[in-house]
Ligand code: SF4
């Protein structure tokens with residue numbers, strides 16, 4: 001499966017959702033996740049993310065390993081998103097900022 005990691009938080013560009021052939025992105029208030037039970041590993045979303053927040057499970061950086069479980073958990077309760085929308089107005093300010101996990105809204 002592919003996994004959305006920390007740098008998506010508060011950036012949420014949503015470029016990723018348009019290319020997914022199986023609609024497995026789910027949307028929360030300031031973050032997106034991938035449903036690991038739906039993802040078919042097509043790889044299309046990874047290069048679409050301007051924040052480089054999407055990784056194949058096998059390529060997850062060590063400090064992002066916990067996002068695997070977080071994607072699985074949150075995708076159960078968040079709605080599917082299939083259409084790109086405008087990112088938050090301050091998205092570029094947050095791109096690359098460390099420590100965003102504590103700002104995740106559920
Ligand atoms: Fe969707 Fe493909 Fe990305 Fe999986 S790898 S989330 S199937 S676009």
Ligand code: F3S
Nearest residue numbers: 008013014015016049
């Ligand atoms: Fe997030 Fe990147 Fe998609 S910032 S919403 S994973 S395009």
